[in-house]
Amino acid sequence: MIKKLYRLFFFLSALVFILLSFIYIPFHDFDSLELKENISYLASDKIGGRICGSEENDLVAEEIAKKLSELGLSPLSPNYKEGFQITVPYKTNDKGVLKIRDFSSKDEIKTFSYGVDFKEDLLNFKENSISLSKEDDLKVFENALTFKKNGNLFFFYVPKENNFDFRSSFINDSKISFSVALNKNTFTEIVSSLNSGNEIFVELPYSTKVTEAFNVAGKIEGKDSSLKPLILTAHFDHLGTDCLNNVYCGALDNASGSCFLLEVAKVFSSLKVKPERDIIFVFLNAEEFGLIGSEEFAKKHSSLVSGSQVINIDMIGAPNTELSAVRSEKDKSTASENLEDIKNLKENLEISYEDSSDHASFSKYGADSLTLTHNDTSKIHTPDDKLEFISTKALDKGFNLLSKKVSNYCYSPFSRILFNSRVYILSFLICLVYIFYKSVSSIKHKKKN
Known part of the structure; x- marks a missing residue:
């Protein structure tokens, strides 16, 4: 007996082993080294900073769509790429101009050096050429000055670091018509000259246009379409290349997140067992333009988004930085099953509430949304946000947490x-x-x- x-x-035991062999042999194990190679490509000079509206940005969207097709994910719409109209900045010249001129004769008194004495910020370009004087509602602060002219607000400031490395997001509906960074000496000289009755002439090397940009989305189909899906997102755009040929690679922000999400899709699409609910992967555009891509996606798919759990990945892989969660400001007093699941998987989880990433758009349309991030902002929006500062150990930790969340929420106990x-x-x-x-x-x- x-x-x-x-x-x-x-x-x-032999039967279990044979059965599991059919699951594990084709199973793709999470590979942080391969992931880092993919980040290297997306953050390379060849891709030029992936700014929304650029050819490089369109290329990345096309490559992501191709990859989702290769992995066997179904498109969420008729196509993986979902287009939307957006206002974007584009270069009109190789450099900007900043001069002090005589108010009456317009004779040039001094021309400043572009990239040394001043540089445009990316914030907005409602105007790109104008003369300004103290007659234009000039207000002078310790390290900034503003003008109001023809209903437009113009902002000049001295960066805290007194260099021009930092590049802001582009916000088309900003109240500021353009923003210019000055070094401290230039700022002092301009204020003195304006007070003496002279004017400044500014001509910036950018304008704006309306174009089509693309989000990219695909899904692993679940057994029960009546269940709300789990939506996983990351933005793939960044800030492009400036007129000094500085490439804003955006390795951490957010080549890391978009490549991480592709690797997660590769892992779960390789499983031979269907999830209980759909798992939707969304690669968002124009996050750096004010969360425009996520707003467009959430609005288009509002019935799908409402009541769903959304996990956004933004800036993952920073070394010596704990993974933290961010929720929308309006959700501070709102219960979140999604957040509770994450807290159960990570002790002492740091939580903040701000509309700093794409989770905010989904929250607006009724989703239980949050962002997971290694929130190291020390090199963000500068040319120093490079691959060398991405840690495979941090990527592995991020996957360990997210994979448990996906497994627990989307797959049966068996x-x-x-x-x-x-x-x-x-x-x-x-x-x-x-x-x-x-x-x-x-x-x-x-x-x-």
Whole structure:
């Protein structure tokens, strides 16, 4: 009787091992080294900073769509790419102009050096050429000055670091018509000259146009379409290349998040077990332009988004930085099952409430949304946000947390048992023990005979 039970136990173990082999052999294990190579490509000079409206940005959208198709994800709409109209900045010249001129004669008194004495900020370009004097409602502050002219507000400031590395997001509906960074000496000289009755002439090397940009979305189809999906998002755009040929690579912000999300899609699409609900992967555009891409996506799919859980990945992989969660300001006093799940998976989770990333757009349309981030802002929006500051260890930790959330929320308990590598290894070891036991028994039997 005992021998029969042993045989049954070993038979079931062998059956489990064979069954799990069909799941694990094609299974793609999360590979942070491969992920870092993908980040390297997206953050390369070749891709030029991926600013929304550029050819490089369109290329990235096309490549993501191709990758989702290769992974076997279904498009959320007729196509993986979902277009929307957007106002974007574009270069009109190689450099800007800033001069002090005589107010009456317009004779040039001094021309400042572009990139040394001043540089435009990316914030807005409602106007790109204008003369300004103290007659234009000039207000002078310790390290800034403003003008109002023809209904427009113009802003000049000295950066805290007194250099021009930082590049702001582009916000088309900003109240500021353009923004210019000055070094401290230039600021002092301009204020003195304006107070003496002179004017300044500014001509910036950018204008704006309306164009089409694309979000990219695909899904792993679940068993029950009546269940609200889990929506995983990351933005792939950044800030482009300036007129000094500085490439704003955006390795952490957010080549890391978009490549991370593709790797997560690769892992879960390789499983041979369907999730209980749809898992939707959305690669968002124009986050750096004021969360425009996520706003367009959430508005278009409002019925799908409302009531769904959304996890946005923004800036993942910073070394020596704990993973934290960010929710919308309006959700500070709102209960969140999504957040509770994350808190249960990570002790002492730091939580902040601000509309700093794409989770805010989804919250606006009724989603239980949050952003997961390694919130190291020390190099963000500067040319120093490069691959060398991405940690594979941090990427692995991020995946460990997110994969548990996805598994717990989207897969049945039985499926989660099948995914458990320990079960697979244990069944394999039992099979080895059984084979060894039978071999030893056979040898002993032959010796007796």
